[in-house]
Amino acid sequence: AKQSGRATYRFFTPDMDARAQARTRLAGELSDALAHEEFSLVYQPMIDVESGRVAGAEALLRWQNRYIGAVGPDQFVPLAEEMGMILPIGRWLLGAACREAAGWRDLELGPLKVAINVSARQVQQTDIAELVRAALAESGLAPELLTVEITESLILTSGAEVAAKLQRIRDMGAHIAVDDFGTGYASLSYLKQFPVDILKIDRTFVADALTNPDDARLIEAIIGLGHSLNMKVVGEGVESLDQMVFLAERGCDLVQGYRFSPPLAADRFREFVKGHR
Ligand code: C2E
Ligand code: CA
Ligand code: CA
Numbered sequence: 001a002k003q004s005g006r007a008t009y010r011f012f013t014p015d016m017d018a019r020a021q022a023r024t025r026l027a028g029e030l031s032d033a034l035a036h037e038e039f040s041l042v043y044q045p046m047i048d049v050e051s052g053r054v055a056g057a058e059a060l061l062r063w064q065n066r067y068i069g070a071v072g073p074d075q076f077v078p079l080a081e082e083m084g085m086i087l088p089i090g091r092w093l094l095g096a097a098c099r100e101a102a103g104w105r106d107l108e109l110g111p112l113k114v115a116i117n118v119s120a121r122q123v124q125q126t127d128i129a130e131l132v133r134a135a136l137a138e139s140g141l142a143p144e145l146l147t148v149e150i151t152e153s154l155i156l157t158s159g160a161e162v163a164a165k166l167q168r169i170r171d172m173g174a175h176i177a178v179d180d181f182g183t184g185y186a187s188l189s190y191l192k193q194f195p196v197d198i199l200k201i202d203r204t205f206v207a208d209a210l211t212n213p214d215d216a217r218l219i220e221a222i223i224g225l226g227h228s229l230n231m232k233v234v235g236e237g238v239e240s241l242d243q244m245v246f247l248a249e250r251g252c253d254l255v256q257g258y259r260f261s262p263p264l265a266a267d268r269f270r271e272f273v274k275g276h277r
């Protein structure tokens with residue numbers, strides 16, 4: 001309550017203030033979103049380059065708020081991290097994704113893998129290995145069908161404790177992927193200290209692969225690096241046939257992107273798989 005009323009109020013309502021209010025609003029809605037069942041998962045097909053078959057999907061979080069409407073993960077995930085909300089959300093989505101993927105068995109189209117995204121905070125501040133163990137046990141999903149995607153920045157900022165958590169997940173038979181690889185300058189020695197099975201080439205490199213020789217060489221280097229460390233390499237954000245061919249010719253193992261499919265609702269993903277056997 002400022003003393004001088006209206007004039008002061010006007011002084012305090014520039015854009016900055018509106019943004020802060022919008023953010024407070026978003027935070028308020030976010031804190032109730034789990035209870036109101038406003039989250040869902042969509043599944044983006046991942047294609048095996050050699051066979052052309054669907055190898056599985058990456059589960060991506062969606063938030064549909066009854067007042068605000070659809071809010072993108074790039075907007076609400078960072079906020080959920082700050083609020084600590086990412087921990088309960090993460091627990092929910094781990095269970096939901098494992099249950100859904102366990103149901104893909106019934107499609108009888110061969111084993112399909114599911115990849116989930118975990119935030120740095122989720123790995124650092126929870127017993128993530130125990131959460132994974134519980135989700136696998138409860139869903140009956142075979143551990144080797146689950147991949148946990150971590151960020152390159154997690155590797156850069158974490159030490160032995162985080163590496164040990166990831167190792168426990170790996171010991172169960174699940175896989176660890178490094179998301180957006182190439183953007184965070186993780187050095188070779190860092191990568192060697194972490195139990196990693198998969199590198200996902202950031203989509204910004206794929207986008208410029210055919211026009212920028214630096215990006216092309218970077219992709220070749222990442223594929224070479226991954227394979228020399230016995231890892232699989234995934235090309236993300238593949239939008240054109242030319243990008244697909246570029247990656248295939250360089251030995252990339254898996255691809256995903258709008259060229260094949262956008263992220264799909266669960267039932268649409270099942271239809272996609274049936275249509276691509
Ligand atoms: P990400 O993990 O790199 O996810 C891939 C993003 O690229 C997705 O955006 C996907 O829709 C988009 N994408 C897929 N194919 C193409 C393509 O061909 N071209 C282009 N331009 N984009 C493509 P989305 O779903 O908006 O997710 C954005 C980011 O939000 C994710 O990036 C991830 O960092 C975060 N996120 C999403 N779901 C979760 C989650 O469940 N947990 C956590 N912690 N983070 C999540
Ligand atoms: Ca990801
Ligand atoms: Ca990514």
Ligand code: CA
Binds near residue numbers: 180
């Ligand atoms: Ca990303």
